[in-house]
Amino acid sequence: MSSAAFVIIAIFTLAAALAAATLQKLMHAALSFAVALVGLAAFFFLLGAEFVGLALVFIYIGAVAVLIVFTILLTRRDVGKNRGFNWAGVLIALAVFGGLTWSILKTQSLSILAPHIRALTVKRIGEALMTGYVWPLQCVGVLLTAALIGALILVMEEKR
Amino acid sequence: MTTTLQAFLIVSAGLFSIGLLAALSRRHAIFILIGIELMLAAANLNFIAFWRFAPQPHQPTGVMFAIFSIAISAAEAAIGLAMVIAVYRHYHTTNVDQFDQLKG
Amino acid sequence: MLSVSKGMSRWVMHYLCLIPAVPFAASLIILSLPNARRGSAAALAVTGQVAALALSVLAFLPTLQTNGFRAVQNFTWFAFGDNALRIGFVLDPLAAAMALMISLVGLCIFVFSIGYMAEDKNFVRFFAYLSFFSGAMLGVVIANSLLLLFIFWELVGLASYLLIGFWIERPSAAAAAKKAFITTRIGDMGFFLGILWLYNRSGTLLFYDSGKGCLESAGLAMLGASATFIALLIFFGAVGKSGQFPLHVWLPDAMEGPTPVSALIHAATMVAAGVFLLARVYPLFSLGAVNGVTSSLTVVVWIGVTTALMAALIAIAQADIKRILAYSTVSQLGLMMVSLGVGGVAAGIMHLLAHGFFKALLFLGSGSVIHGCHGEQDIRNMGGLRRFMPVTFVTYAIGMMALSGFPLLFSGGWTKEEILHDIGHWPPSRAPYYLMLAGVVLTALYMTRQIIYVFLGKPRAVAEHAHESARVMTMPLIVLALGAILLSVVLTPAWPWLYAYLSGESVHFEIARLIQPMLFVSLVLVSAGIGVGFWMYRKAGMQDGDRPSEIDPLEYAQPALFRFLANKMWVDELYAHTVIAFSWMAARLSDWLDRYFWDGLVRGFGAIGQLFATFTTGVDERGINAGADETTVAARGLGRLMSAAHSGQIQVYLGVIAIGMLALLLLYAWLA
Numbered sequence: 001m002s003s004a005a006f007v008i009i010a011i012f013t014l015a016a017a018l019a020a021a022t023l024q025k026l027m028h029a030a031l032s033f034a035v036a037l038v039g040l041a042a043f044f045f046l047l048g049a050e051f052v053g054l055a056l057v058f059i060y061i062g063a064v065a066v067l068i069v070f071t072i073l074l075t076r077r078d079v080g081k082n083r084g085f086n087w088a089g090v091l092i093a094l095a096v097f098g099g100l101t102w103s104i105l106k107t108q109s110l111s112i113l114a115p116h117i118r119a120l121t122v123k124r125i126g127e128a129l130m131t132g133y134v135w136p137l138q139c140v141g142v143l144l145t146a147a148l149i150g151a152l153i154l155v156m157e158e159k160r
Numbered sequence: 161m162t163t164t165l166q167a168f169l170i171v172s173a174g175l176f177s178i179g180l181l182a183a184l185s186r187r188h189a190i191f192i193l194i195g196i197e198l199m200l201a202a203a204n205l206n207f208i209a210f211w212r213f214a215p216q217p218h219q220p221t222g223v224m225f226a227i228f229s230i231a232i233s234a235a236e237a238a239i240g241l242a243m244v245i246a247v248y249r250h251y252h253t254t255n256v257d258q259f260d261q262l263k264g
Numbered sequence: 265m266l267s268v269s270k271g272m273s274r275w276v277m278h279y280l281c282l283i284p285a286v287p288f289a290a291s292l293i294i295l296s297l298p299n300a301r302r303g304s305a306a307a308l309a310v311t312g313q314v315a316a317l318a319l320s321v322l323a324f325l326p327t328l329q330t331n332g333f334r335a336v337q338n339f340t341w342f343a344f345g346d347n348a349l350r351i352g353f354v355l356d357p358l359a360a361a362m363a364l365m366i367s368l369v370g371l372c373i374f375v376f377s378i379g380y381m382a383e384d385k386n387f388v389r390f391f392a393y394l395s396f397f398s399g400a401m402l403g404v405v406i407a408n409s410l411l412l413l414f415i416f417w418e419l420v421g422l423a424s425y426l427l428i429g430f431w432i433e434r435p436s437a438a439a440a441a442k443k444a445f446i447t448t449r450i451g452d453m454g455f456f457l458g459i460l461w462l463y464n465r466s467g468t469l470l471f472y473d474s475g476k477g478c479l480e481s482a483g484l485a486m487l488g489a490s491a492t493f494i495a496l497l498i499f500f501g502a503v504g505k506s507g508q509f510p511l512h513v514w515l516p517d518a519m520e521g522p523t524p525v526s527a528l529i530h531a532a533t534m535v536a537a538g539v540f541l542l543a544r545v546y547p548l549f550s551l552g553a554v555n556g557v558t559s560s561l562t563v564v565v566w567i568g569v570t571t572a573l574m575a576a577l578i579a580i581a582q583a584d585i586k587r588i589l590a591y592s593t594v595s596q597l598g599l600m601m602v603s604l605g606v607g608g609v610a611a612g613i614m615h616l617l618a619h620g621f622f623k624a625l626l627f628l629g630s631g632s633v634i635h636g637c638h639g640e641q642d643i644r645n646m647g648g649l650r651r652f653m654p655v656t657f658v659t660y661a662i663g664m665m666a667l668s669g670f671p672l673l674f675s676g677g678w679t680k681e682e683i684l685h686d687i688g689h690w691p692p693s694r695a696p697y698y699l700m701l702a703g704v705v706l707t708a709l710y711m712t713r714q715i716i717y718v719f720l721g722k723p724r725a726v727a728e729h730a731h732e733s734a735r736v737m738t739m740p741l742i743v744l745a746l747g748a749i750l751l752s753v754v755l756t757p758a759w760p761w762l763y764a765y766l767s768g769e770s771v772h773f774e775i776a777r778l779i780q781p782m783l784f785v786s787l788v789l790v791s792a793g794i795g796v797g798f799w800m801y802r803k804a805g806m807q808d809g810d811r812p813s814e815i816d817p818l819e820y821a822q823p824a825l826f827r828f829l830a831n832k833m834w835v836d837e838l839y840a841h842t843v844i845a846f847s848w849m850a851a852r853l854s855d856w857l858d859r860y861f862w863d864g865l866v867r868g869f870g871a872i873g874q875l876f877a878t879f880t881t882g883v884d885e886r887g888i889n890a891g892a893d894e895t896t897v898a899a900r901g902l903g904r905l906m907s908a909a910h911s912g913q914i915q916v917y918l919g920v921i922a923i924g925m926l927a928l929l930l931l932y933a934w935l936a
Binding site for chain 3: 183256259
């Protein structure tokens with residue numbers, strides 16, 4: 001995989017993510033978050049996991065980001081008040097980044113190139129999901145149902 | 161020059177740190193959620209990168225992990241946002257520094 | 265046809281674990297039922313048992329096709345390091361015959377219980393326990409690993425404990441349950457040590473593992489001289505479970521449980537597990553046998569002889585209808601042990617199977633009698649019941665004849681003769697043979713006594729209001745009585761099908777073998793026992809009126825002997841004055857040491873401390889107090905600082921978690 005594409009996507013993704021984390025207006029931040037996820041999906045395409053990239057686009061940008069925007073709209077009255085910014089968080093985040101980068105660069109066994117692989121078709125993913133991973137799949141189904149019901153109950157109007 | 165696994169991991173580390181920054185520094189609850197989602201995305205990138213650079217096994221394990229991780233973080237986002245709404249209704253604010261019920 | 269049966273046999277092997285699993289599942293479902301769902305509970309329990317019976321029949325069929333059939337289904341339970349702990353199930357004639365007997369007798373007892381327990385308020389719980397027991401017992405017989413067998417063995421013990429103490433509101437039942445549990449635990453301790461030793465020597469606990477199991481030549485070869493000790497330790501477990509001397513004391517007390525429990529657990533199945541265990545691990549006992557004799561088998565013989573005679577003697581002087589049967593069970597189990605000890609494994613198991621039928625029949629019959637007499641258990645208060653309870657009387661008489669070993673017609677006679685035949689050919693000594701012949705006479709005697717007191721003579725005390733039990737209770741009696749007679753068909757020497765089946769030989773019909781010398785010996789002895797019984801107790805129960813505490817004829821003739829026997833040879837008292845007294849003394853001594861010695865020591869130290877304290881008070885008040893005040897202030901400040909960390913702010917918590925993670929990462933990278 002070409003390094004030029006990698007550099008472009010990396011800069012794009014990280015910039016969008018940084019914008020999502022630091023922009024003052026909540027709505028702008030949410031949209032930047034969606035853009036950062038597009039960059040992540042591009043990484044997945046680059047790595048040959050097209051299905052996951054598409055799933056990310058559908059689920060995150062199609063559902064989660066929209067959900068965030070809706071929540072912002074629902075809690076709108078609160079927006080616009082003075083927002084503090086905690087500089088200690090920046091220090092901790094920088095320290096974690098430094099620690100991770102140092103340990104990644106220190107580990108020589110990680111400086112490897114990608115081998116050639118058989119293309120990962122959706123058919124293979126489907127087969128894997130329906131054979132070896134059928135139990136996790138069922139569990140995730142149950143989890144999502146539970147999350148759906150739980151979310152509904154949480155946002156129901158309290159009866160007084 | 162072609163890209164090594166380390167490059168992907170460093171990008172992932174950067175994404176994770178940015179997510180952490182959002183979760184730690186911003187006062188709005190939705191920012192915290194966005195931060196957590198970014199951290200999860202970084203983890204997904206790691207899953208896929210390790211899968212791509214490893215010798216290929218019979219089953220696409222890393223991809224499977226990423227798929228389940230995405231499903232679970234979708235569930236987490238749904239619950240998290242519902243909680244934001246519930247909390248907002250209760251406290252009339254989404255500012256997390258005003259929630260201190262956990263205070264010891 | 266052949267391929268069909270082959271496929272079926274493979275199917276049965278694959279689903280062998282269902283035989284215990286079905287009653288277990290039934291038990292779990294019943295446990296979750298509310299107390300009022302009595303009908304569903306009984307229906308579920310009986311359905312589970314019928315399913316287990318059907319599966320047992322299916323498992324029985326393939327074992328018929330080839331002589332010495334054996335199939336195993338082994339799998340790995342878990343692995344630790346290089347060792348994998350493997351367990352499995354086995355299907356061979358021994359397992360199949362036992363499973364069939366247990367599920368069939370169990371079914372009869374389940375049905376009987378519906379009538380017997382009808383009035384009980386904990387009806388649902390009772391059936392849950394019964395199903396649980398049935399599952400555990402079936403698990404014991406098909407286990408192909410000593411460990412798996414031990415697990416089921418302990419589950420059986422638990423079920424027994426729960427069922428003996430079923431009427432927990434009676435203090436005597438609670439005490440009996442504890443006694444049974446603790447006494448059998450003593451035996452199980454030995455059993456477990458034996459298992460550990462065996463695993464240490466052979467490295468496997470599987471019985472059969474295509475040549476590598478611990479009962480097969482390769483495994484046995486690794487045991488060497490330790491086989492004797494391992495066998496004796498395992499036998500100790502069997503002694504506890506099967507109520508052999510010196511651990512027999514729990515079994516008669518276990519009669520505190522409901523009568524169907526006594527029939528199922530303490531007569532037909534669980535107590536026979538010890539005998540079954542010996543038969544299962546018989547190669548361990550017979551390893552290095554000279555002329556069929558090893559030191560471990562000799563121990564088995566003499567323990568069995570002691571138990572059989574002792575229990576038969578005690579049974580003569582008991583007044584409780586169930587206690588007589590309990591001692592009779594102990595005695596019969598002793599006889600089976602002797603049979604195994606002298607090498608007659610097939611004969612012992614045959615007697616076990618036959619005994620399962622007729623002893624369950626006798627216990628259920630006694631349950632019917634108790635039910636009819638409104639809870640009365642003292643045979644001196646009964647009498648004349650044959651007129652009020654005809655079905656119970658006839659079936660009980662059949663059971664009595666089978667137990668006495670009356671020749672020709674009854675299953676017990678054939679198996680007992682087979683055992684006596686084997687004992688008679690034991691090389692080391694003739695003594696067990698003559699002692700067991702005496703045992704036969706005694707058995708006939710005490711059963712005759714019981715029949716006379718309960719069913720013959722004139723009605724006494726409670727007996728006038730007796731009534732026959734309901735159909736649901738008499739039907740199982742009839743089925744078991746038929747079983748006790750019809751089982752003879754496969755037991756006779758003319759066509760010894762069961763013997764051949766168990767020992768893996770082929771069978772021929774030869775009418776001439778029907779008449780054996782042992783037949784006449786047996787006929788003479790049993791008739792003598794019954795005749796003596798009728799002569800001795802000819803006057804018992806003939807008196808008019810209600811005289812519950814009339815003197816037993818034996819008590820009249822030999823008061824000292826009678827008292828000795830009636831008090832169960834004072835074994836309980838012996839234990840109370842030795843083992844229990846010793847524990848009591850040790851406890852008292854520890855208590856005394858604790859109170860006076862250690863306490864004195866502590867008080868002494870305390871006094872020294874006090875002296876020191878008086879001295880330091882001066883120092884303290886002048887010098888240290890001021891310093892302590894300072895420290896307190898500092899501590900309060902620290903506490904305030906710490907308290908600030910618990911701000912309730914989730915972001916602070918998250919930040920601390922991130923720092924901690926970073927620290928771990930650095931530590932890991934630094935160490936790598």
